[in-house]
């Protein structure tokens with residue numbers, strides 16, 4: 181108590197001290213401050229180090245304590261402007277606040293007292309604060325087709341970060357999941373550019389909309405600019421070969437939109453595109469991002485990526501050349517992060533004339549403006565007004581709402597679902613008693629695998645089922661944790677099935693993040709397939725519950741499953757949401773944010789081209805080139821929806837005139853349900869081969885049984901545009917088709 185009071189007094193005192201220095205606008209203030217700065221102070225601002233650099237212990241850093249001597253060295257001697265990350269795992273909100281307070285206290289011992297900005301990865305909730313609310317991963321949020329939920333999740337994340345004293349969030353991920361092998365698919369909003377752009381924009385609003393000075397907001401970080409998800413091998417941080425026409429059509433629009441919204445910072449793709457590491461690409465960082473898109477904020481590197489220009493990409497012969505190359509390309513801040521080498525290398529490079537002071541000034545001004553904007557100069561300390569925004573009870577309901585809306589019912593043969601509550605269930609599979617396989621990456625640890633750090637009231641699928649239908653009705657052959665050998669015992673499953681009416685088999689992927697999640701094949705591990713085969717051989721109805729970050733092949737086992745529920749990694753409330761859907765307490769309404777492919781030779785995305793659609797020569801008589809196991813947008817309900825005819829406000833539009841598209845949707849089943857109505861267009865003929873369909877708009881509605889609602893979309897030429905051979909975004913005159921559900925309509929753009 182005493183300590184808390186003392187901290188509060190310290191922050192109030194310093195608040196008035198900082199407040200006296202506040203001039204008119206962030207821009208003017210930054211310019212004035214920049215004039216007072218030495219080269220060393222400027223370069224220090226551009227240097228970002230990890231917590232390990234100032235921590236008392238790097239390994240077993242359980243207490244989260246700092247080493248005062250190391251702190252002084254970083255902040256006073258090297259004048260570092262930013263610190264990030266944790267050592268091993270999440271800390272309490274109080275610990276974060278005391279840590280940030282110590283850092284800002286140390287700042288007072290510097291000449292200009294420029295506050296340090298701390299950055300953390302709050303990817304699906306505030307990852308690194310214990311008991312923070314974890315929402316579904318972005319891939320699952322995309323399945324909700326509900327941008328309001330994305331925004332709400334981002335707002336809660338912002339509040340829990342800020343309550344922890346942290347004002348910079350390394351999110352949202354705007355990468356697009358067009359390479360299903362990639363280990364970061366779960367961090368994305370899926371395969372479609374409109375979906376990524378819409379959900380990304382909603383997240384940025386959630387983080388920043390309240391105004392960065394406000395204790396409910398954080399600076400966002402758009403990542404990973406640009407093209408990061410397109411690695412040829414599917415392995416993280418491996419080479420990308422991407423023609424610019426594709427880069428501009430699928431990878432850039434979401435960044436353009438986010439920059440328009442005023443997002444504060446951007447983090448750079450660690451990989452190379454067409455042989456140029458993005459950290460060394462003046463074209464992408466300066467010409468496209470800062471000039472063409474008009475980005476005014478801070479460009480930060482990803483982890484160690486300047487060093488890697490020298491020791492992995494081999495485009496810079498020395499570490500100093502790497503620093504000069506990156507800063508000249510447009511990098512403003514280096515996530516060094518394990519030492520301060522960037523600091524002296526950049527000073528050397530400037531002194532040798534390899535980097536201009538003009539470039540340094542531009543970078544530092546961007547950093548200072550950000551610091552003014554997030555209110556650090558007014559009060560760099562954790563704000564008491566933010567503390568009570570941590571862990572509010574209603575956040576649990578928001579997390580449940582999001583998990584509910586993410587649940588995507590892929591198959592329901594003979595209406596096997598929902599299940600009656602008085603039957604005996606055999607619950608099997610490695611995910612049945614795992615918490616980490618429900619939450620995935622960035623969950624209290626980077627990899628998300630250490631269950632001891634999850635909140636004590638986290639429920640497994642088993643816990644949630646027992647809570648719903650009673651322990652007597654749930655038989656299980658599983659043990660706690662994904663990897664326990666018991667979970668893979670097919671004989672035990674076969675024997676236990678005799679006593680059960682239905683088998684619920686929970687399979688998929690345990691948590692992983694980044695390179696540790698690299699795989700050689702999208703096939704499900706053999707031992708999981710064996711479980712599914714054993715389950716099918718019992719003759720009992722089998723329901724597959726998939727908890728996974730990316731679409732692992734289930735082609736061999738799908739035919740023998742009567743029901744399939746895709747649960748993704750849907751955060752804290754995944755277990756409850758699964759049980760609610762399986763037993764009919766929630767009517768599922770999620771829609772796939774990606775194509776669920778059949779096999780490696782059949783990776784065709786939903787917005788395929790004509791030559792992918794119609795195959796010329798095939799000896800297996802497959803008619804269409806897009807025959808995935810489940811298409812993009814697939815998702816069943818316990819009720820049925822029918823679409824009436826589409827009405828257009830006009831058969832033609834020209835210039836930037838609006839076309840109003842309406843469609844009546846009726847709930848023809850016997851229970852209420854939510855439904856995301858999606859509008860796709862097809863450009864019938866164009867100078868660049870058009871896609872067979874492109875998502876242009878969606879809206880989620882709720883309908884009572886028997887109810888009809890008319891959904892209205894307004895589109896214009898920008899929704900019909902594409903990148904042409906001259907790399908310009910254009911709308912060409914001609915005929916277009918609109919597709920909503922099973923209905924179609926045509927119009928002409930004049």
Ligand code: BGC
Pocket residue numbers: 264265301350403447482483694
């Ligand atoms: C990841 C980033 C993350 C950064 C800081 C990197 O390895 O690629 O997404 O923001 O670490 O934790």
